[in-house]
Amino acid sequence: MRNKQATRLLLELSEPGRRGAVLPECDVPCQHLENLVPDRFLATSVPNLPEVTEPEVVRHYANLSTLNMSVDTHFYPLGSCTMKYNPKRNERLAAFPGIVDVHPYQSDRSLQGLLRLFYELQQILAEISGLGAVSLQPAAGAHGEMAALMVAAAYFRDQGESRNKVLTPDSAHGTNPASAKMCGFESVTVKSTPQGFVDMDDLRSKLDETVAVFMITNPNTLGLFEHNVAAIAEEVHARGGLIYLDGANMNAILGITRPGDFGADMMHFNPHKTFSGPHGGGGPGAGPIAVTEKLGDYLPVPIVVKKNSPDGPFFQLEFDRPRSIGRVRSFFGNCGVLVRAYCYLLTHGGAGLRRVAENAVLNANYLLSRVKHFLPVPQGESCMHEFVASAAELKQDRGIAAMDLAKRLLDYGVHAPTVYFPLTVKEAIMIEPTETESRETLDHFAEILFRIIDEPVDLLHEAPHTTGVSRPDEVAAARKPILKWVANNPPT
Amino acid sequence: MKPEELRYAKTHEWVHIPQEDGNRLATVGISAFAVEALTDLVFLELPEVGKQVQQGDTLGEVESVKAVSDFYSPVAGEVVEVNSELPDDLERLGEDPYGRGWIAKIRLSDESALDTLMDHAAYGALCAEEEI
Amino acid sequence: MPYLYNTPEDQRAMLEAIGCASIDALFDTIPEELRLNRPLDLPPAMGELELTRHITELAAQNLSSESADCFLGAGSYDHFIPAVVDYVASRGEFYTSYTPYQAEVSQGNLQAMFEYQSMICELTGMDVSNQSLYDGGTAAVEAVLMSMDVTRRHGEVIVAQSVHPEYRQILDTYLTSLPTKVVSVGCPKGTIDREEFAEALGEDTACVLLQQPNFFGCLEEVRELAEQTHAAGALLVVVVDPISLGLLERPGEYGADIVVAEGQSLGTPMQYGGPYLGIMACREAFVRRLPGRIAGQTVDRRGKRCWVLTLQTREQHIRRDKATSNICTNQGLFALRASVYLAAMGPEGLRDVAGLCLQKAAYARESFANLERFEPAFDAPVFKEFVLRDRQNRVDQLLTDAESAGILAGVPLGRWYPELSDCLLVAVTEKRTRSQIDRLVDFVAEDSKDKAPLHA
Known part of the structure; x- marks a missing residue:
């Protein structure tokens, strides 16, 4: 039986005087509001939020939830989104005290367990990608794309080159050209062949010394492995360009082949896809990026480094990286998603991932x-x-x-x-x-x-x-x- | 306006050019064929009055639920008037594309490019071709 | 393997149906020379029990707001989270679904998002909200980019130094490849220098980015700043603390054009900085320039009220390089948490939380001021955070000592503001008790004894 309450809005359920949470009495000497904050800063009315009881909130959302299909309840073959099972152990572990309730500005000293975890995750992602330097900072795949393109732009600036174009195949995710635009690049589309692969002739006709990056999704969005990828990389590299791999489809090639081995210089991971992070009705994701060693200096700050001392290893955030593009978001990254990814990766190990x-x-x-x-x-x-x-x-x-x-x-x-x-x-x-x-x-x-x-x-x-x-x-x-x-x- | 009396760009805009000489004011819009192909338009962005355009410049944008298309100026000149009621009444585009669905009036600055526009018959042939 | 169904028998049968000799042969389209012909060099696989033990050990090496008294803020706060928030967000139907591409089987998410948008509009006094961006910092930057798009001014943007330093760093990063200049306005007394501000405004200023309460916890004279901004034809972008809006004037009322916020305070745990919630709301006129997903109300074919993703032509999957932003995956689960939090609190609850923060912060600030060692760095009124100047100039040592005593005493400011290297930022939420505040102040008093000041 469908509960009709479910489709009423919270604000329609609202009754004056009802409330969910009750806060404790103020245990410090209470002062008059006006003594603390001058009138001109104060609201003249309270925001019109719903006035509902806790049981109503629960029933409302519990009923609403039943109107969704989800991986837990249904087969969800949503192409390109990798809607795999979201392991429950990861949810529990990411909610442990000492993980879920740590402040981003605590000292490194007070966070050795968590920093070790992120350090190891950086290493694991480097191994899976075949690319030596990793940043865990970007908040989602598209954000990782953008950060990596900024890395490329900074690299070319340092080389004294002014390359202003990014090439993307016509089958690419819309985020690719959108990210290129946000980094100040002109986005140029490369055609696909009728078989669904990058059209090499069209690529060659558009490839010149103004091209900074060729963004490729491999396997591509048709679910095909671009068998020419090594040749593509060779041609792009020969003209001085870089290869970016959109890692949305990494699930197909974990442990089989590595982007760094087929010519990619940069890539992002989608941990909420490949490493089973739940999709949350739209997010959160995370978008760690991996790049070749020569591009490593340009990654966003901070990254986690390991220092060896007589007392054993010490993990710390490294900010002093003069060539870095800077920050792309506040604080360290989407840590909750990264912790789940780490748990997933440790659950599988190398052979399991394959x-x-x-x-x-x-x-x-x-x-x-x-x-x-x-x-x-x-x-x-x-x-x-x-x-x-x-x-x-x-x-x-x-x-x-x-x-x-x-x-x-x-x-x-x-x-x-x-x-x-x-x-x-x-x-x-x-x-x-x-x-x-x-x-x-x-x-x-x-x-x-x-x-x-x-x-x-x-x-x-x-x-x-x-x-x-x-x-x-x-x-x-x-x-x-x-x-x-x-x-x-x-x-x- | 009768479709037969209009001229058309390859990009599916129509233009009406009055016969009298002097300060010539062209009226432009989107063809019935294009309106139908775009399906269920939801938004239209008009050009700004005063904008100078060359033939083929972007004049504005139309959106359906899941697609965006630019439309282009079939003539060169200055935009002197726009159909400001149109964005709130997009049905006009489908009901009366060559009348109440007009988009902008452009004072012609250069008439040399007008020859590249098609007449109704030639445009009809183009549409028939695109439909295949 | 824990999450796989296929037995060797299944695999054989499936390969036979496919007409493929082996699993390896499925990968024939990958050239042999590109294959990794060794196992990935990863730590050995762990079962659930071993993994739990391992994570338990790692977690035990971290101080946390459970094991220490947390007075850290600066954009991430230790607010109380009612159990209903966790309950709702842990329902699999919410957290294991995705972007509502099929509206018919996503009405739960869509309605929740519509309610979120409604509540954010109520809270901020704005007309339209999106469904979330990554975090407060990226939301602030997206708002700046949006302002440039709306005003068609690309020359410069004005940013107060009292805006979160990391948000400003992100803006610098994003603008590196664009021609737009960032004009920074100083805040020597903890709030925007009005003269410098007036001089900075120009005819190619796209927007003014400020924060209320600002990074130092101080209240800016937003109403006057808004008037000046608008007189110059620029937009006012304000970063707010959503909790503060239980008491403080809503940005829509004092003239903000785009409001952004770090929504973490609304029911999301600190979890070392993310995932958080980028709140963004604006005036109706700018809705087609707004980045991110938006839910809208409509009717279905039977005439029933329902919800869909709408105005999608703004987005990257349709407009590609002309999209308002490249954002795809957002922070939906945390928008949901914020909605549940706001519903559980209601208007009075939110007011109470804000009031407790204000009172306790005032109590702490005054207690510190009674110590000879400290003085409030700024005189402007504050909400839940304040800057203390350490006359002994030993901030780092103090914080280290406090940490050893199980107190996370504050955030040192020297890393962002060299001129404030003798200062720390202290935040007091409703979770801190009087005895915790007293313990902090007592600890500091004790720590101050017999220490010669480094500067007078």
Whole structure:
């Protein structure tokens, strides 16, 4: 039974005089407010926050939560997002006293355990990437991209070179060109071949001494390994440019191949994808970056270093790095996410990480082998950790769009894949099962998809049918935006 | 305005150029074909009055829920008036693209480039081609 | 392996279905010469029990606000977090879901985000809020970039030295590759120097970035500064402490155009600096320049009220290099925590928290002032933090000694302000008790005995 309370807003549940938290009495001599703060600084009214009791807060959010699909409750093959199982032990360990309640400006001396953890994490990420220098500071993948491009810009400035372009493939995540722009670069798009790889001729035609960085996602967003990557790197390096690896798809290659070994100079990790950090309804992530030794001096400050003393090793934050680009965020980094990543990495060890990649790729190929018989996968005889099917034929023949399939899948109790990305595939359906799903789940998903394709067109156009709401009017939402609660706006 | 009497850019803008000589004021808008292809427009950004444009310069932006497109000036000149009611009433673009859906009036500064614009028949052929 | 389903039998059957000879053969598209033909050199795998033991040992080597009395602030605060916040945020349906790309199965997240936006608007007096940015520092920088976009002024931005030094460092980093100049306005008395400020304002000033209460805990004359800023055609960007808004005037009322904040105080633990919550709200006119995701209200095909992600054309996945920002993953879980915190507190609760911070900070400040060794560095009114000048100029030693006694006494300021190297910043939240404050002051009094001042 759906609780109707769930869809009322907190501010609609509000009743004057109700409250959740009660604070302690003031235990210091209380002074008149005006004696402490002149009137002109004080609010004349309290903010209109909801007045609700603690049980109401709990019931409200508990009910709201049931309106979400999540990894804990549903198969969630959202391509490019690596929605793998989020281990519960990591949640518990990251909440330990001594980890969750330490202040960012405590002395290094008072934080030797935590700094050791981050130091070891830096080393582990260096080993996985094959790139010697690591910064844990960036707050998310896109933030890592930006930080790394700033590193590249600083490097070229030091070399006395003025390179103003960043190349990105047309299949790249939108964050790539957006990050390039934020760093003052002009973003230039490189075409893909019909097979889904970087078009070498187009790359060569755009590659010159003004190109600072070529950003490549490998495996790419079609789930294919850019087999030319070494040649690409060689050509870019020959013109003095750098290779950036968008690490969104690292799950496919952990322990199999390393970005540093296939020519990347810089990369970011997405610990909330690859290393099982929960996605939190939108975040947080973290975006540690790894770069070659020659670029290491330019990384954001601080980084954790280990000093050996007669009393044993001492871990400390190092700020004195004259070539550093500076800070890209406040404090050390998204530590809570990094601690979870560390726990995940220690749980697996080297051999275990390789098995993660193997099973992610096995699961994706198995699902591909079932799906491709009834839904075209334009670039896919085989794949890495994900593949991109296309509903273009379905749309042309029967008017069934990728979005219709996505919406109908919800009725069958699975989250939809990513649709309409990458932009290079018409009616794209990007499916990433991850390694933490069973063969039965994959079989079940393939069977549902197979069944849906034969369902009546009208049924699909109006799907989903079983959810509380169906096909919200996005046009109305964008034309006349209502972005906050206003009074007298009751639920219908 | 009748679509047959207008001229068109390859980028799907129309322009109406009055016949009388002198201080010539062109009216520009987006073709019905383009409005349909863009589907469910939600936002339109008008150019600023006073802006000087060359033929092919960005004049403004239209957005649907999940796409953004620039539109370009089919003529060179100065923007002297914009249809300021349009952003709040985007339906006009679909209902009456060549009338109440006009976007801007531009005082022509250079008429030499007008020859590159298509007539209605040529534009129709272009649309037919793009539809395939 | 703990999280994998596939048994060797499963793997064999799946490979057969694929038509592939072995797992290794699945990777045939990776050229042989690029493969890593050795195991990764990582620490050996640990089971849950060993890992728990290991993390327990590491955690035990850290002081924390549980094992010490924490008077550290400077942008991260030891506020109380009601259990309901942890309860809600630890529901898997919230923390193991992602960005609500499919609105029908994300109504919980979308509604929670809409409520968050509503509460942030109430709190700040602004018209529109996004769903969060990374942290207070990056939010401040995004606001500056947004101001440049809105005003189409790219010449300079004015930043008060009383803005968090790390936020200013981030701004410097972001602006390195852009032509915009940062004009820094000094704060010799703890608040903005008004003459210097007036001189700095120019016709190519995109915005003024200031903090209220500022980094030193002092209150700036925001209303007058807002008027001057607007007279110059620039936008006012204010960094606020959300807890302070239980008492202090809302930025929308004194003329802020964009409000940003570190939302950590609202129900997020300190966890060594992140993940936190970048709050950002602005006036309605700027909504299409706002970075980050936004939830909007609409109706579904049956006419039922519901929520969707809206105005997405601002974002990188659509507009790519023309997007308002490159942000994708945000801090949704911490926006949720902030919402639950604000709902649990309610208007009166938030006022009480702010009041306790104010009273206790005042008590601590006065107690210190009674010691010969210390004087308040600035006279301006403060909220929950204040700067003390150590007449003995032994800040570092004092902090080391206090730490040994289980007191995290304050943040030394010399690292950012050489002229304040004899100063420390002390924060007092509602969690500190009178006896903890007294212990701190007693400890300092004891520590001061028989020590010759280093400067008079």
